[in-house]
Amino acid sequence: MASFRSGLTQWARKRSIWVFHVNAASCNGCDIEILAALTPRYDAERLGVELVPSPRHADVLLVTGTLNPLMRDRLKTVYEQMPEPRHVVAIGACALGGGVMKDCYNVGHGIDAAVPVDLYIPGCPPRPEAIIFGILKLVTGTPDPVMAGEAHVG
Amino acid sequence: MTPVQLAELLLFPGLTFFVWLAFLFEWLERKTAARMQGRLGPVVAGPFGILQPVADFFKLASKEEIVPSESDPFVLRWGPALYFAAPAIGIAFIPVLGYQSVLYHPLDLLFMFFVLGFSTLMAGLLGYASAGRYATIAMGRLVVQYTSYEVPLLISMVTPAVLAGSLSLQGVAQAQAPLWYIFLAPMAFAVFILASLAELEKPPFDIPSASTEIVGGWMTEFSGNALAYVKLTKNLSYVFLSALAVTLFLGGAGGPVLTADSDVQALAYVCYFLLKLFAVGFLIFAIKTGLARVRIDQAAKVFWTVVTPLSLAQLALVILLR
Amino acid sequence: MSDAPAGDRKETGAGLMQYSPEGMMPFGPVHPSLKEPEYFKLILEGEKIVQVVPRIGYVHRGIERAAQERTWVKDIYLFERICGICSFAHSISFTQAVESMSPFEVPDRARYIRVVVAELERIHSHLLWLGLVGHWAGFDTLFMWVWKDREHVLDLEEGITGNRVHKSYSTFGGVRKDLPEGIGAKVTAELGYIEKRVAYYKDLVQSEQTLTVRTRGVGRISQDTARKLSPVGPLLRCTGIGRDVRTEDPYAAYDEVRPEVQTSKDGDIASLLVLRLNEVLDSCRMVKEALEKIPSGPFKVPFPRTVPEGEAAFHVEAPRGELFYFVKSAGGSVPERVKIRTPTMANLLTATEMLKGQTLADVPVVLTGMDPCFGCMDRVSVFDVDKSKEWSLSGEELRDYGIEYYRGRRG
């Protein structure tokens, strides 16, 4: 019975991925590509990915942007509101390590300074295919941070 | 209560049957919306993604449940169960096997009024108990919306009862054997569907749960198990209201008698019922997908100045013609 | 997001105006209808908004400073990343400002190519915006349809420039590469499809009841307000003032491929919808016209790594309105100062004005209506402009304010 239940949970978690999106001082490029991933051409809902309005409903936190000081605390707050098990995906060069903005005075070097990141998706911005690929990589169980979507970087 | 009755109540055509229907309805809803929007919709969970709502449910149930510090933990814990109970009891009165329902009372139509009101009341209570700001705003909207749609909803439900001269769902369904009431009282049917959209918080009346305005509405603070049940209840209410529409306006499970064998005929009745149920369901999907959200004051205005007079006119017409 | 107010008190103390917490509602910084983090304190009277206190700076990165430490060429790529939606407008504005300071003439072919890509970007940006209006009005079907069509425009942009979002296409002395072979036929075919769809959307947004009740008469601004607050782009043109940088101060090849300036008199969100869709149709025409008229020849001239000493102010018509660049060079390999004023920045004052007197349900529609691009804007911030003095309201005063408001309305 116990194994059936855990099997059911595993099965469900791989097929139902609710994401919440935080823009931590991004240029919009990554954000519109995340939205594009939900629209008809890419249609992430096929795979059970859904954009939810509240972090309390979310499984995966998508973070884009350079993480400026004002957003740092907000990001932590949002992360704390998420129920376990939760994952964080850093999307785009800025969220990975500051990107082109690296030496601006109001910019951090990647969001992993604020929240633990499970997966990095590089690109400026990554294409919608890369974003979907990355999220799938996350739920199909790769324990280590993986540079997902290397083949799709746009 | 005999074991057979208990099985009917819990398994078929009672709770379990309707819970699976609720999952199926959510899948159909999402799939219809996706197809209308030029997308595929869920495909990976089960064949054609049919198990997507099930996956969502079990995933949510397996997650951590966060109780916000300002909220009322008791209500938050037991409220979803009560919220779930409302449509779960309501569906037991719906005649599915021919004109027989699992539970029956000569005045059970009146009980339906109570079930519908109770479900909204619980939604408000849950929102209030979770003590979020967005939930509080959502509650205000919920109350305004409730006061606007409840009157036309009840009047539109009374209209078939007047036509049938009966206050039980079985009686109303049976009285429609010669002619469905959708033909005798089309306006009442239209009013019922509109009010159902408001009761279910679907566009254009998804005002209390408008995600782009007030985050998740009264559901903002819910997570894990509680959210799973709240979402399931919303889908169950969806099925429940569609089933009510079938019973009150589309002749219930009634249809041509095919054989003398009562067991086979019962199966035919279930098929009739499901066909009509999906027809009503699709009508609601289509309206919902094709419309934008209105504002709360606009919704109230529409209900008070157009829908309520319409339902009253229909009722008066029915009484005069009878 | 109930925790968003947690940071409130701290922030209030540090400089924002003080308000009593009753009836106050945070909108953002993380809110589903703002794809970007901005924080609006809405002071409510029931559902009615009496005051708006935005706080920006959540996307401030300090790009202008970083530009002073990088070479001219590197700065093109930096400025492009100010905004992911109007990225090309930023790059042509900067490159043309610099070109205007040097004696080199940009080849005609490059000027035409810039028009083609800039207009494609306008189409993509306006369609993106229309989709978001649909989304924020709770009309997801419209969002999905429009974004599906938008992909066709992105395909064209990708075909010409090599990328969907940050194109890195315009450079000093021209563009980075020539138009690909046979792009003309492809563009004509795709734009024909877009024109058909946009004509349909135009019909839809004017006839769809649930959408028109949400937009007609909502967020109205008068011509006088517009003159006073200097908004730019469609927000200005929807009040009937037909100012457009492309016609008044033509750059690139806009003196040969002339746009028709679209205006409207109503000044509300509904008129903005139609106005922007008309602009899309006009842009489609211009792209085709530019591709027909395009001269052959080089697409780029060699350009030195340094820029002669001097100052230049330059502006272009980005999808959201006038995008202003001020460049100062000391003759070295890095700029002395680059100042950027983005359209959203100019429009934000007008938007707070539009929000007042609306209900909470209108906030997303009105904010979208102005087509905000906070990524662009964030070198600055805003809040109340109506009362130029600092003011704090108790619940009592708030009530009085509300009573006064309604009295004014009745009279």
Next chain:
Amino acid sequence: MRRTSADPLQRLSAKLGGALHPERRTTLLTVDPSKVEEACLGVASLPGLYHLSTITGVDLGDQIGILYHFWEGRRFVTVKTAVPKTAPRIRSVAGALPAATLYEAEIQDLFGVAFDGNPYAGKRLLLPDDYPAEAPPPMRKEADPEKIRRMMKLE
């Protein structure tokens, strides 16, 4: 067109004791900080020039230059002034030209120039509220982005 609208500019310049430099695209009107409000109002009341494009701050070494860009047709009219870094203070024009409110606020934040009479006077607009008090305003030449980052604990 240019001649007729340049004439009132010359009159304005003479009245305020400023200097007028017509250039290819920009007409520069340099005035004393105390005359800025008058100059801006004068320019804005000329036909077609009501649009204030923006206000730019420039670090000129020991002074901070402030430029008010007005746009009309194919040219800009720029009112230029400068305040010393030791006493960076100037009267706000936001009362007369509401559109200037934000642009002034931006310069106040990034260059540390105080605008008397601006509703934002003394408030943070763009920078984080806990921007280190000991750090210079970030757009001034003496500010070192690296150091500011370290002070804000971004590294």
